Amino acid sequence: MPNTALLAIDWGTTTARVYRLDANGQVLDQRSQPLGISQVSEGRYAEALERLLGNWVHEPVPRLACGMIGSRQGWVEAPYVECPASLDTLASRLVHTPDGSLTIVPGLMTRDARGIPDVMRGEETQLLGAVAPDESQILTVLPGTHSKWALVDRGTVVDFATYMTGELYSVLLAHSILGRMAKPSAASNDAAFADVSFDRGVQHGLDMGGLTHDLFAARTLALTGELEPTEVEAWLSGLLIGREVRDALAWAKQYQSSSQIRIIGEYVLSQRYRRALEAAGLVTQPSPAQAAGQGLWLIARQAGLVG
């Protein structure tokens, strides 16, 4: 295995993914394992790292990780850096594990006008990987359990906001009366983004109602037969994503009024977001693949870990 220059790890709550990069920052190879911090007993992180790296463990190159591994519940805490946060600042605040086997990128913190904090860990690295250092004023969304919207400007994460969309969707389906109305649909996974019920939900979400009221419509529409039990999941997904889009666009207005947005994330969920964002009148851009690997490479280079 010649040419390895960096082992870059996106180490999250459930999964850890390692990229093997060459001296040009190209991804030569990658692997992932269910070794997220919720899967590893405290004090067993060195062992988990060895398992994750496998035969790459003998590569005499730096290892740089981002994500929940740097949280209070992780291996070693990498204190949050305040926004706006540049690539340079992030690179200067790296933290090392006591045994020197891993370097960790800190997460970011911001506060809104009311002083309410918001945090991210891992997404800052994806953002810097997905937005080139010479691009200005790029509005981005990272869909997920806790979706993040961020404004990135020339290698600096200016500000961001979190929306609990994915988690709300999961708990409502699994544990509320709305889930009791729903029947899984064959289309509910990869095709739901093209589902008319999803689009109806999006429109309802983009509308002006209050969320705890609008959620109840998943029940009443099913009760009156205006939504089939197999359509409830897609409608609810649309409602929550539509509402996120509405609320986050109001948040983004303080920074810019561009109608472009970059979606950073895995394919299926990104397609749902694309559809909802376009319904709101935005033009979406796909993100480069392996944003975390690219971001870790840029941070490593800025920190002088690689030449």
Added chain:
Amino acid sequence: MPNTALLAIDWGTTTARVYRLDANGQVLDQRSQPLGISQVSEGRYAEALERLLGNWVHEPVPRLACGMIGSRQGWVEAPYVECPASLDTLASRLVHTPDGSLTIVPGLMTRDARGIPDVMRGEETQLLGAVAPDESQILTVLPGTHSKWALVDRGTVVDFATYMTGELYSVLLAHSILGRMAKPSAASNDAAFADVSFDRGVQHGLDMGGLTHDLFAARTLALTGELEPTEVEAWLSGLLIGREVRDALAWAKQYQSSSQIRIIGEYVLSQRYRRALEAAGLVTQPSPAQAAGQGLWLIARQAGLVG
């Protein structure tokens, strides 16, 4: 047991409560049992009614029930009556069980400007019991798992809207990351309404943010130590109730701009709502006790079941 004129039953999802009323509509006695429709096997309602009535089963008087017993999952379906719905209309749409042992009050349905349906069962009867037939334009709230806001005018339920506040609070605490941050507090039951964390949550809820974003603050405030783990529950309760108040006041504006509101419900939750409503600048009125019993009495009289 002389003087019984009506056996009035508030028959909900988890509990059934029966009131024994005299010929003046006064409650002589009441009892409740965990015989809600989710507790009774289909086809066993007659038996459940006998258990609920106990020795009152031999009273030769009408029996009138409201609530989920009239739903599709109940004993016999009493189709929804459309709003605006008067006491007179409700009384003319009563439904009888096949064995003639019980008469059931229908629920109400309304549709908002977008055509989205909303429903209630049982609350319509509480509303008519809590607002006298000669009172005009009374704004009311019935706090609960699915809180209802309604405008009642001279014995007519003009319109209403549901907010899933209580259910959202429960599922988020039990199943989301927000619950994992929370530690039960000694104050979290009957005293939480007087808790400063509750008031902070209310203020946040009355604010302009998006709910799926604002919910995340229960995590970030705990993360930064600005909220103790024992304060998370009260803060979250405040946030959700505050948000309900904000959204429902926007809904109520279409009908009236009075600053008075009547709270119909049990003491602890009503106290929390009172505090949140007052924070929003409203003047609250307590509701008469036993609103359901009183409402059933008025409907029975209107229907000629009692003299």
